[in-house]
Amino acid sequence: MRISVVYDNEALDGFCSGWAFSCLVEAHGKKLLFDTGWSGTQLVSNMAKLGVAPKSIDAIFISHDHWDHAGGLAYLLGVTGNIPVFVPCSFSTHLKEEIGKLSKLVEVSDAVEMLPGLFSTGELGSIVKEQSLVVKTDKGNIVVCGCSHPGVENILQKARSFGEVYGIIGGLHGFDNLEALGQLKLLVPCHCTQKKKEIMERFPDASKECKAGTAIEI
Numbered sequence: 598m599r600i601s602v603v604y605d606n607e608a609l610d611g612f613c614s615g616w617a618f619s620c621l622v623e624a625h626g627k628k629l630l631f632d633t634g635w636s637g638t639q640l641v642s643n644m645a646k647l648g649v650a651p652k653s654i655d656a657i658f659i660s661h662d663h664w665d666h667a668g669g670l671a672y673l674l675g676v677t678g679n680i681p682v683f684v685p686c687s688f689s690t691h692l693k694e695e696i697g698k699l700s701k702l703v704e705v706s707d708a709v710e711m712l713p714g715l716f717s718t719g720e721l722g723s724i725v726k727e728q729s730l731v732v733k734t735d736k737g738n739i740v741v742c743g744c745s746h747p748g749v750e751n752i753l754q755k756a757r758s759f760g761e762v763y764g765i766i767g768g769l770h771g772f773d774n775l776e777a778l779g780q781l782k783l784l785v786p787c788h789c790t791q792k793k794k795e796i797m798e799r800f801p802d803a804s805k806e807c808k809a810g811t812a813i814e815i
Contacts, residue, residue: 598624598734600741600766602811603643604634604669605787609810612646613639617665618743618768618788621647624732625714627655630673631730631741631767635665637672643809651676656712657700659684660743661727662692665788674699683711687726708755718755722747729767731756734815736782737763744768744789750777764815766807775799785813 601621608614617634634640654677659667686704696702705728708719714733720726725746732739740756749772756762764783769790784800786793787807797804
């Protein structure tokens, strides 16, 4: 399995950065793009630098409807063509209609296997509803989250219903219960994570940096 950070607040030399998040998950013979950042042009530019052709993507997964996670979707679909897009069913009717004009829209409410070995937690949370991705690997499950609005503990609890969790990557927002990360073998705090420095200092062996252009092999 390989996860490539396509879009983040920070970037390696030569890559575009911005307050946004997107990563490409390559697992079980499929390529799934998790979120699309906010600028489609910057997203596609970073994909090109990673050697990823938009038309090679099998599906797109949108964690929640905030602009910094779904803003690049329309532009990207103009390049990829009509591929499946998995979105929380709580998206507005108008937004789903617009996405459906450009893609094979798939609404997600409950936990579901979207592609072989690739699962959605289903919608979690109340104020901001969000879905996270769970990827099966030989080492355990990898959880990919957008901003963790429903709470990291809740996301991990749901992810464990699919099996043992090996690691987590993505935005952790204001999460500060760092003890809850103690059993994980891989920690990649990205984007909106307010305690990024503390997490990396507390768990140096498990932590990896998150910047656009970073690739992680699992």
